[in-house]
Amino acid sequence: MAREEEQRTLELLTREHERYRAGARPAGPGARGLANFFAALDTAPKPPSGTPANVIDNDQRVRAMLARRAKTLHLGAANYCWFSDPAQALCLKTAGTPQAEQPVLGLCEATRCPQSTFHPVHRAIWQDAAEQHERFLSDLPRSRTVERRRLEQELLRVKEVLSRIDEANPEGIAAWDD
Secondary structure, rough: HHHHHHHHHHHHHHHHHHHHOOOOOOEOOHHHHHHHHHHHHOOOOEEEEEEEEOOOOOHHHHHHHHHHHHEEEOOOOOOOOOOOOOOOOEEEHHOOOOOOOOOOHHOOOOOOOOOOOOOHHHHHHHHHHHHHHHHHHHHHHOOHHHHHHHHHHHHHHHHHHHHHHHOOOOOOOOOOOO
């Protein structure tokens, strides 16, 4: 089962790399790090022609780098967690387990964690959250001003995520669903 999970995350990362090459970008706090990783893969020097057979060709090297990075990927419903540095993981700070080897996805603060990214596959979750917040706000009695302000702030945060996903992913670049 672990091998199948590793294969799935490698396939996922490979597809995101292909989308990056087509012009799509990750969104969210960890977007710059992931984009820099993809850019480094694409600008890595290729071996000269006539290279001896014992030198790994560029495609194999890129695949190996993707496989290493895929081991840090944890799939959340609303984001991807690139858990490479426990010291940066907000979920571990919240859980009080800063030395843990795995993220606590149930405590994920995806909009704040520097290891979190959003992709088109997450858009539907964020859209549903926006619609729920709008429904809650429309049903909330006017007398509940504190709760209204909290929901309005949360709705702004959700709409910001949607905006960033849309900005980072130009039309014409195929999204994929699993």
